[in-house]
Amino acid sequence: MKKIILTSLFALGLSTAAMAQAATDFASVDTDANGGISYAEAVVAWPDLTEEAFAAADTDGNGELSAEEYDALVAASAAPAQ
Numbered sequence: 001m002k003k004i005i006l007t008s009l010f011a012l013g014l015s016t017a018a019m020a021q022a023a024t025d026f027a028s029v030d031t032d033a034n035g036g037i038s039y040a041e042a043v044v045a046w047p048d049l050t051e052e053a054f055a056a057a058d059t060d061g062n063g064e065l066s067a068e069e070y071d072a073l074v075a076a077s078a079a080p081a082q
Contacts, residue, residue, distance in 0.1 A: 029070070036065060037070055039051060057069055057072065
């Protein structure tokens with residue numbers, strides 16, 4: 001699953017530099033403290049994040065990133081491009 005997310009993120013144009021510019025912890029990005037990160041919250045932390053990359057990271061399709069989905073997104077962005 002993680003490899004699919006990684007591949008999707010790079011295919012959709014999410015670069016490591018875009019994620020690295022504001023990589024932060026889940027609680028800091030979840031500004032409304034509802035336990036999920038919306039696209040609006042994520043784009044504040046990562047202005048270059050596309051809706052397509054966000055959707056690829058949102059593996060359950062509920063419109064928000066859970067802590068696990070967020071961690072996978074951060075890990076995928078930190079992985080070297082292949």
